[in-house]
Amino acid sequence: MGETPHRSADAGTGGTRVTEGHPWPAGASARVAEAPVSTRTPGGPGLGGGAALPTARRFGAERAFRGLTLAAGGFVLVVIAAIAVFLIAKAVPALQANTESFWTFEGWFPNDAQPKFGIGALAFGTVLTATLALLVAVPIALGIALYLSHYAPRRVGTSLGFLIDLLAAVPSVVFGLWGREIFLNPVRDFSTWLNTYFGWIPIFGGDGPFGRSILLGSLVLAIMVLPIVTSLSREVFLQTPTANEEAALALGATRWEMIRTAVLPYGRPGILAAVMLGLGRALGETIALAMTLGITFNISFNLIESGGNSIAANIANTFGEANETGRGALIASGLVLFAITLIVNITARAIIYRRREFTESAA
Amino acid sequence: MTTTLTSHRPRPPAQPPTLRARRLPKWLPPAVALGALLVAAAIVYGAGIGGPVLVVVVGALLYLVGLFAAANAVEGRRSARNRTWSALIHSAFVLAVLPLASVVWTLVTKGLERFDVNFFLTSMNNIGARDPQGGAYHAIVGTLIQVGIAALITIPIGILCAIYVVEYGRGRFAFAIRFFVDVMTGIPSIVSGLFVLAFWVLVVSPYFSSTGRPGFSGFAAALALSVLMLPTVVRSTEEMLRLVPAPLREGAYALGVPKWKTILRVVLPTALPGIVTGVMLAIARAAGETAPVLLVAGGGAAINFNPFENNQSSLALFVYQQAGDASRYAPARAWTAALTLVALVLVLTVAAKLLARRNRLGR
Numbered sequence: 098m099g100e101t102p103h104r105s106a107d108a109g110t111g112g113t114r115v116t117e118g119h120p121w122p123a124g125a126s127a128r129v130a131e132a133p134v135s136t137r138t139p140g141g142p143g144l145g146g147g148a149a150l151p152t153a154r155r156f157g158a159e160r161a162f163r164g165l166t167l168a169a170g171g172f173v174l175v176v177i178a179a180i181a182v183f184l185i186a187k188a189v190p191a192l193q194a195n196t197e198s199f200w201t202f203e204g205w206f207p208n209d210a211q212p213k214f215g216i217g218a219l220a221f222g223t224v225l226t227a228t229l230a231l232l233v234a235v236p237i238a239l240g241i242a243l244y245l246s247h248y249a250p251r252r253v254g255t256s257l258g259f260l261i262d263l264l265a266a267v268p269s270v271v272f273g274l275w276g277r278e279i280f281l282n283p284v285r286d287f288s289t290w291l292n293t294y295f296g297w298i299p300i301f302g303g304d305g306p307f308g309r310s311i312l313l314g315s316l317v318l319a320i321m322v323l324p325i326v327t328s329l330s331r332e333v334f335l336q337t338p339t340a341n342e343e344a345a346l347a348l349g350a351t352r353w354e355m356i357r358t359a360v361l362p363y364g365r366p367g368i369l370a371a372v373m374l375g376l377g378r379a380l381g382e383t384i385a386l387a388m389t390l391g392i393t394f395n396i397s398f399n400l401i402e403s404g405g406n407s408i409a410a411n412i413a414n415t416f417g418e419a420n421e422t423g424r425g426a427l428i429a430s431g432l433v434l435f436a437i438t439l440i441v442n443i444t445a446r447a448i449i450y451r452r453r454e455f456t457e458s459a460a
Numbered sequence: 461m462t463t464t465l466t467s468h469r470p471r472p473p474a475q476p477p478t479l480r481a482r483r484l485p486k487w488l489p490p491a492v493a494l495g496a497l498l499v500a501a502a503i504v505y506g507a508g509i510g511g512p513v514l515v516v517v518v519g520a521l522l523y524l525v526g527l528f529a530a531a532n533a534v535e536g537r538r539s540a541r542n543r544t545w546s547a548l549i550h551s552a553f554v555l556a557v558l559p560l561a562s563v564v565w566t567l568v569t570k571g572l573e574r575f576d577v578n579f580f581l582t583s584m585n586n587i588g589a590r591d592p593q594g595g596a597y598h599a600i601v602g603t604l605i606q607v608g609i610a611a612l613i614t615i616p617i618g619i620l621c622a623i624y625v626v627e628y629g630r631g632r633f634a635f636a637i638r639f640f641v642d643v644m645t646g647i648p649s650i651v652s653g654l655f656v657l658a659f660w661v662l663v664v665s666p667y668f669s670s671t672g673r674p675g676f677s678g679f680a681a682a683l684a685l686s687v688l689m690l691p692t693v694v695r696s697t698e699e700m701l702r703l704v705p706a707p708l709r710e711g712a713y714a715l716g717v718p719k720w721k722t723i724l725r726v727v728l729p730t731a732l733p734g735i736v737t738g739v740m741l742a743i744a745r746a747a748g749e750t751a752p753v754l755l756v757a758g759g760g761a762a763i764n765f766n767p768f769e770n771n772q773s774s775l776a777l778f779v780y781q782q783a784g785d786a787s788r789y790a791p792a793r794a795w796t797a798a799l800t801l802v803a804l805v806l807v808l809t810v811a812a813k814l815l816a817r818r819n820r821l822g823r
Contacts, residue, residue, distance in 0.1 A: 162720035163628055169620030170629065170637045173694070176687065177640045180647070183658040240552025248549060259813070264560055266741075266809040268748025270776045271798045274783050275563045278791065294509060320559045327556075351542035381648025383751035384780055409650045413754055424657070431654040435647065442646035 184432050191425025199429070204394045205411065207426035208419060214426045216408070216433050221396045223407040223434065226311060226386060227379035229400075230318035235372055237319075238326035245327075246334040247356060258331055265324035273388035276317035281389075284313045288401035303402040309391035311405040317389050318382060322375040329374065333367030334360055366449050373445030380438050383409035408434040484534050489543075492530060496522035520551060571799025574792045580800075584761035584778075589787040596797045598763040599778035602678055603804070605767050606757070606774055607747050609682035610689055615739055618693030619728075625694070626701040627723055644691035649684075653752030656684040661756050669769065676758030678767035681774065684752035689742040696738025700731040733815055740812035744805045750776035775801040 192199055194212050202215025241261070245254045288307035295301045337360045345355040361368075387410040391403035412427045419427055500519035504510050524544055531540035579595040587594035621641075625634055660680045669675050704727050712722040728735075753759070758771030759781060773781075775797055782794035 157718075159718050159720050162723070166620045166624035166628055169617045170624040170634070172617055173621055173637055173640055173644065173690065176690070177644060179659060180651075180655045180687075183655060183663070184651075187658040187662070237552045237556050240549045241556050244549050244553045248546065262813065263806055263809060264564075266744055266748075266805055267563070267802055268750070268776055268805060270748070270750045270779045271567060271802055272563065274779060274794055274798055275566055277783060279562065279566050280559070290510060290514075320556075320563070323556055324560070351538055353542040353545040354538065356545075377646050381646075381650065383648070383650045384754075384776075388780070388783060409648060409751065412650050412654070413751060416755060424662075428654050428658055431648075431651045435651045438646045438648055439643065442643070446642065 184428055184435075187425050188429035188432055189425075191422045192429055194422050195426070203396060205415065205426075207423040212422045212426065216430055218394050218396045219406055219408045219411050219430060220433060220437065222311070222390075222405050223380060223409070223437065225398075226315045226318055226390075226405065226407055227376060227382075229311070229315035230322055230379045231372065231376055233316065234319040234322045234326060234375065238323050238371075238375075239330055239368065241323075241327045242331040242334055243356060243360070245331050247352070247360065258328070261324050261331070262328045265328050267324075269321055269382055269385045270388075272317055272321045273385035276313060276320075276385065276389040280317060281308055281313060284308065284310075284316060288312060291401055300398050300400045303399050306403050307401050309389060309403045310399075310401050311390070312400045314386050314390045314405055314407075315400075317385050318379050321382070321385055322379055325378060326371045326375045329371035330364065330368050333364040333371070336367075337363045370445065370449050373441065373449075376441055376445075377438055380441065381409060381434065382407075383413050386410040387413040481536070481539075482534055484531055484543075488530060489527060492526040493519075493523050496520075496526055524548070567795065567799055567802060570792070570795035572796075574796040575799065579793070579796055583763045585763070587761070589785075591787075592789045594789070594793060596775060596778050596793070596800065598761065599773045599775045599797060600800070601763060601765060602681075602753075602757065602772040602774040603747055603776070603801075605765070606678050606681045606685060606753065606772070607743055609679060609767060610685035610746055611739070611743055613682065613686040614689040614693050614742070618690050618739075619697050619735065621690075622694050622697035622701055623723060623728075625698055627719070627727070641691050641694050644687070645695065647687065647691075649688055649749050650751040650755070652684045652687040653755035655687065656680050656752065656756045675769070676756055676771050677769060678757055678764070678772035681753045681757035681772065682767065684756055685746040685749060688749060688752070689746050692742040692745065693739055696741070697731070697735050700734035700738065701727060703734070704730045733818060737812045737816040740808050740815070744808035744812070747808070748776055748801060748805050750774075750780050753777045754780065775804070 191207065191212070195207075195214060196211045197204075197213040197215060199214070199216055201217050202213060203218045205214045205219075206212065207214040245258050245261070249257065285308035288310060289305075291301045292303065292305070292307065296303075341359040341363065342355055345359045346352075350358060386407050390405045390407065390410055392406055392410070392414060393404035394406060395404070397404065408430050412431060415423070416427060497515065497519040500515045500522055504515045504518060524547055527547060528540050528544045531543045535543075578593055580600070581597055582593060582595035583598035584594045584596075585598070621637065625637055625641075628634075629637065657680075660683055661676060662674050665677065665680070666672055666674050708726055708730060709722055712726045713719070717725070753774045754777055757774060757777065759773045759777045760771035761773070764770050764772050779794050779797045779801065782790045782797065785794075
């Protein structure tokens with residue numbers, strides 16, 4: 098790299114000094130970088146001047162900084178590996194001590210002399226409450242997001258959107274407290290009403306007591322997830338290109354037709370991402386469920402009778418009196434929860450990436 | 461020209477005198493609503509199956525059906541659909557605002573009950589079931605210490621990791637880091653609590669404590685919170701660094717500034733407002749977490765300024781514990797603590813959002 102200028106410079110001066118001026122063999126570029134100036138003819142102007150760039154030093158600030166960032170990046174991998182290793186190491190002895198099947202046994206007695214515990218009912222409750230919560234929350238959240246982005250006056254939309262963003266930051270323990278102290282009564286009345294008139298449907302059957310049920314838990318979850326899904330999908334809807342919307346309106350579309358043909362297709366990956374984030378939140382939610390569910394250990398589709406449980410709520414509730422095996426059992430259940438959320442996340446990401454490719458190639 | 465045309469071809473008398481399609485008169489939708497409510501009241505009270513809430517629900521359904529029928533008859537199907545969807549979207553908004561407003565209303569009214577000096581200057585030490593006093597001083601101290609330590613751990617690591625991924629990382633290793641940061645985003649808070657329990661509390665802490673036995677501590681809670689904060693910080697920083705225009709970097713390189721100095725002096729300051737916003741949102745979320753603190757901090761009743769030894773409480777944990785407490789004074793304490801927690805979180809969130817608005821990079 099540093100070779101050409103010298104050769105041309107010396108060539109310009111001409112004469113026998115071309116060969117004399119090169120004390121090193123041609124092609125030994127490593128030394129070019131060190132002494133380009135000294136080789137110039139004293140007095141004569143260097144024609145193609147400029148020093149070569151300094152080569153990288155072996156122990157410079159650049160290397161140190163790069164190594165620092167690399168270490169920070171590697172730290173993330175170390176943490177993930179540590180999480181897997183420590184959780185598995187603590188879970189395995191408890192699983193070996195289990196005298197019943199971990200997958201099918203309905204009950205949680207890991208602290209007994211003959212530890213018996215099973216994940217089935219807990220995992221079922223986790224998935225059921227999260228699914229119900231999303232079934233309730235997503236349509237309403239999308240409705241609000243559309244209202245804020247396309248129906249409400251601009252000023253009302255932005256200020257209410259800001260409020261919704263703030264509500265998304267409210268800690269879950271507050272929703273749990275509200276669900277337990279305030280929301281319980283209307284839900285209990287509603288459950289009794291459902292039981293009276295729709296008791297012939299199995300999910301609304303049973304003969305009480307009602308109240309601290311799957312229904313209450315999933316409704317509280319839904320109310321908690323609602324602001325999160327709303328604020329994400331509102332942002333997506335706002336990003337719809339104005340040209341698309343105006344084109345639809347110019348073709349004579351009504352407002353709903355414009356939303357259906359321009360806004361929703363454009364926002365589909367974003368909506369999906371928002372829903373999946375909400376699902377992740379709902380699956381991992383601990384405290385709101387621990388405060389509202391009525392803690393039983395059976396698999397039942399009955400929504401309104403007191404009962405229900407989830408993996409995270411069970412950890413929070415039974416952690417206090419857990420012994421060595423009990424803690425191991427809870428850690429094992431935590432691993433299962435982690436696996437469930439991981440599967441959901443990876444599926445979501447795969448879908449989003451594929452969708453994004455589609456929409457981009459179509460655009 | 462036009463006058464001659466119109467004079468030669470008069471309009472057929474069947475067509476309306478204007479170009480506009482026929483529209484529902486303004487008074488019709490409210491009339492339909494009123495009619496629907498009356499019919500609903502007649503049905504509900506006639507059959508004796510419920511109260512005013514059911515009247516409103518049935519009335520809303522009847523209104524949707526009636527509006528669709530009326531608009532369909534007068535304006536045609538497309539417009540009818542438009543009106544129905546518009547009504548649905550507005551009702552979704554009302555439906556969601558009710559519980560959220562109830563949460564905020566209860567939080568403020570019940571929270572102000574004990575919002576006095578005593579609450580912020582006393583702990584729960586020696587407070588029995590019959591004492592109306594007691595406060596959250598120890599919990600506030602715990603929250604601030606834990607979140608502070610977590611931020612101290614997370615911010616440098618997170619920003620360095622993001623710098624590696626954006627500026628240096630190439631190939632498989634960088635891809636692995638990005639992937640596992642995504643995975644970490646999905647870790648439920650309770651699982652991070654379990655990890656710190658298995659790693660720090662049960663395995664490492666015996667070497668540090670004076671008694672040689674595993675013990676809960678505020679530092680363990682800080683570790684759990686930083687596991688939760690790390691992916692958020694990395695992702696938001698990464699996004700912000702990617703937004704820094706490439707010409708800024710190239711300009712610095714052209715002036716001969718080494719890469720590490722370019723990053724520290726040019727890239728980071730440009731992205732700083734966005735990074736601070738992301739960090740503050742992460743801190744706000746961590747401050748509201750209950751589950752990890754419940755598992756690893758223990759939650760004592762006394763004031764403890766030392767994060768490395770003995771139990772420590774936190775505001776979120778305080779809310780959870782007081783909500784489950786049998787004392788008749790506990791709910792008031794729980795609500796006030798919840799109000800304090802929400803105020804803390806909201807101040808952080810609002811500040812972060814305001815800062816984000818001033819961000820020159822934009823989104």
